[in-house]
Amino acid sequence: MAVKEAPTAALAPEPERGRLLDWLTTTDHKKIGLLYLINSFAFFAVAGIFALLMRTELARPGTQIFAPHAYNQLFTLHGTLMIFLVIFPLLAGFGNFFVPLQIGALDMAFPRINALSFWLLPAGGLTILAGFLTHGGAAAAGWTGYPPLAEQLGTGQDLWIVGLMLVGTASILGAINFIVTILRMRAPGMTMMRMPVFTWSILATSLLVLLAAPVLTAALIMVFSDRQLGTSFFDPNRGGVVILWQNVFWFFGHPEVYMLILGAWGVVTEIIAVFSGKPIFSYRGVILAFLLITALSFSVWAHHMFATARLRRDVPDRRDRRRLGGVSRDGLRDPRHLLGRRPPALRAVRRHALRRDGGDVLLVPEDDGTDALPASGDLAVLDPADRVQPDVLPHAYPGPARDASADRRLPARPRVELPEPPGIHRCLRDRDGDDPLLPQHLPDAPEAANGSRRPVGRQHARMDDVLAAAGPQLRRASDDPLGSSGVRPADGRAGADDMSDITAQRERARPEMSGPVLGMVLFVASEAMFFAAFFGGYFTIRANAPVWPPPDVPHLKIDIASILTVVLVASSVAVQLSLRATRDGRRRQALWWLGATIGLGVVFLGLQLYDYSQLGFGLKDGVFGTLFYVMTGIHMAHVIGGVAFLTLVFAQGSRGRLSPTHHDPLAAGAIYWDFVDVVWLCLFTTFYLLTPR
Structure with missing residues (x-):
């Protein structure tokens, strides 16, 4: 009997998406990198127009075109756009385009989050610019947004705050994506100390963003709650501290300077190394410098605040007036x-x-x-x-x-000139020692072949100087490329078990911690800095208060808070038991413990709402009420988010998608839930145990 193949229905060709739709929905890191660049140049054009209008106004003394409030709007948005929506996204665009290519990754670790990170940027920028359409105009408190001026303006200032929150969220998500990509998606053989300097600069920048941007977000929430909820973070008449904003803002602001320059240093270093045809001098020293700058940038924010603690001065005497003669009689200083x-x-x-x-x-x-x-x-x-x-x-x-x-x-003044000493010819010799390092080194001219001297006037190479061709390899190849990358020979082959202890200790191309779990660890680190800003604000306000807590605040009852603590700690133990049961293959017990975690979280939320109803003060009742309700309320929001996340994980486990080899969602959820527990323990200690009763 003849067997005939059953006819198959012809598959209709997939409809081709339009080019515009393809760019709008792309998750390709190259296209997203180009979108970052387009975004930066678009906002650069807007900020440039603002700058031209400002210079036009300043061309002559007095008011020319814009009223003072309109001018304040121009320079506020010019600074905001240039810093948050031009320079930093420009470097992020280069990072998106080149980092996966330099480390041998197919794409970023989280392509969809990468796309979300980008699209939050234009959304935030347009939200900021939408202030021009509101009554009272756009934000006008300067790009630093100092209170109390930032709390006295109209709706445009609120849009400025919301827009910066969106931009900050985009930056944090992008930083997490970069770090996970660099640490977990390098090709075999691409160890950390073989990465290009530009990749290292993006890694250092991402660490800065991860730890500094959440602090700015916390500061913006403080200002927004003062404006819209009636809190008193920065109201000295109700116990607030105005200087708190400067401490929190510049804790972000100084690292932000290096966020804008580290990537550029990486670009310049790569370009110089490639086009000079020479290896990077002191590669490890450059990397160490990047990391030290990253660490030290968090310790020197106070130098932005030298003018905040001004001492009282007596009436200037005759000598003071003479010293002020350094400023000329017309008010203009000699440049x-x-x-x-x-x-x-x-x-x-x-x-x-x-x-x-x-x-x-x-x-x-x-x-x-x-x-x-x-x-x-x-x-x-x-x-x-x-x-x-x-x-x-x-x-x-x-x-x-x-x-x-x-x-x-201006009067004529003498100047100091440094003439060239006679007998010294400012020339450089091509280094012969580079030949073993760059075997592909080919001279571009006979002058380079014999190592002749070439003039470089003023110690800088000119465009017409004879330069060596850039080789494809800027550092020596490893004697053991497989061993240094941690790649083992296949089982059954010779040498499969002969790996030395030194090679075994080197980093592996495939780490044990997965990308999603590492991403959650980094997210928790950013959230820790977010809460640290609020705790820093609490202790700053407490240190400036004559009496703490204020006399009109009722004492907090510790009984309900203690029950809340026991419930949350028990839920943290339950989620860890669920994770252990999943790793052991006990699916039913894992779901039971996970359900217990979700239930205890719901109980915690209910008890906290009941505790709020029993307190004798509200959100607007002084600075203590502000701190208590805002900090515990933000923690409650995190508990709600954790319950929602664990509910989704429970749904996956019910469908059999969790196994001993695939349980990253549960592991990530457990890390987040433990963090929520730790934050509550800090809140309980701060408000209930350390507050005098």
């Missing part, structure tokens, strides 16, 4: 007031000394008394240096006096 026309070395200035008088630190001639300073004229606070110390600058001589442009009307 060349710093040590004359150009700054020589510090030791090159003779007979000058630091003098502290009346709270001011001045650099004045040591042989001249204070009363000898002329009372009028364009006297610089730092006197021009017309005396040069020969032992520091031996071949320097004062140049002829030269007038500035006529429109500035």
Whole structure:
């Protein structure tokens, strides 16, 4: 009997999506990187228009085009757009495009979250710009948003806050994606110390964003709650502290400087190494510098606040007025007031000394008394240096006096020139030692072949200099590429069990912790910084309060809070038992313990609402009520999110999607739930145990 193949229905070809729809729904890291660049240049055009309008207004004294409030809106949004929606997304775009290519990954670790991270950026930017359509205009408190001015403006300021929250959320998600991609998706053989410098710079930037951006989000929530909910974080009349904003904001603001520059340093380092044809000098030193900058940037935010603790000064006397002569009589300061026309070395200035008088630190001639300073004229606070110390600058001589442009009307001043010493030819020799390192090194001209000297005037290479061709390999290849990457020979082959202890200790291309679990760990780290900002605000306000808690606040009852603590700790134990049962293959017990965790979480929420109803104060009743309700309320929101997440995991387990080899959702949920438990223990200790009763 002949067997005929059953006819199959012809499959209709998939409809081709339009090019625009393809770009709008893409999860490809290259396209998303290009979208980042397009976004940055679009907002750069808007911010550039704002800058032109500002310069037009400042072209002449007085009000020209814009009223003061309109001008404040321009410079506020110009700074906000340039920092949050131009520079940083520009570097994120380069990172999205190049990092997976440099480490051998097919895409980012979480492609859909990568797309979400991008689309939150234009949404946040348009929300900020929508303030122009509201009554009262856009935000006008400056890009730093200092209270109390930030709490006195209209709806545009609220849109500015919401827009920055969206941008901050996008930055945090993007940082988590970069870190997981770099740590968990490198190709075999691409160890950490083989990664390109640009990838290291993106990793350092992502760490900064992960730990600093949540602090800004917490600060924005404080301001928004003051504006819309009647809280008093920054209201000194109700116990708040205005300076709290500056501490929290600049804890983010100073690391943010390095968020904007570390990626650029990585780009420059790669370009110089490639086009010079030379390996990066002190590769490990460069990486160490990036990591040290990342760590130290969190410890120096206070230098942005030198003007916040001003001491009382008496009425200025005659000498104070003379010192103010450094600012000319017309109110304009000579732009060349710093040590004359150009700054020589510090030791090159003779007979000058630091003098502290009346709270001011001045650099004045040591042989001249204070009363000898002329009372009028364009006297610089730092006197021009017309005396040069020969032992520091031996071949320097004062140049002829030269007038500035006529429109500035500035007097001629001497300048210091450094002529080229005779007999010295500023030339560099091609390094012969690079040949073993770059076997593909081919000279571009006969001059490079024999290692001849090439002029580089002023110690910088010119465009027409003879440069070595860039080789494809900038560092020496490893003697054991398989062993250094942690790749083992297949079972049954020779050498399968001969791996040495040193090789076994090296990092593996496939780590034990999965990407989703690592992503949750990083997310919890960002949330820890978010709550740390609120705890820092609590202790700052408490330290500035004369009495704590305020006399009009009833004492908190510890009985219900203790029950809440027991319930939440029990739920944390239950989720760990569920995770252990899943790893052991006991599916029924795992679901039972997971259901118990969800149930205890719901009980916690109900008891906390009951506790709120029994308190004798509200959200608007002073700064203690503000701190208590906002901090415990945000924790309650996290509990709700955890219950929802674990419910989804329970649904997956009910359908048999959790197994001893695949239980990443449950492991991630357990990490998050344990974090929620730890935060509540900190809240319980702070408000119930450490608060005097």
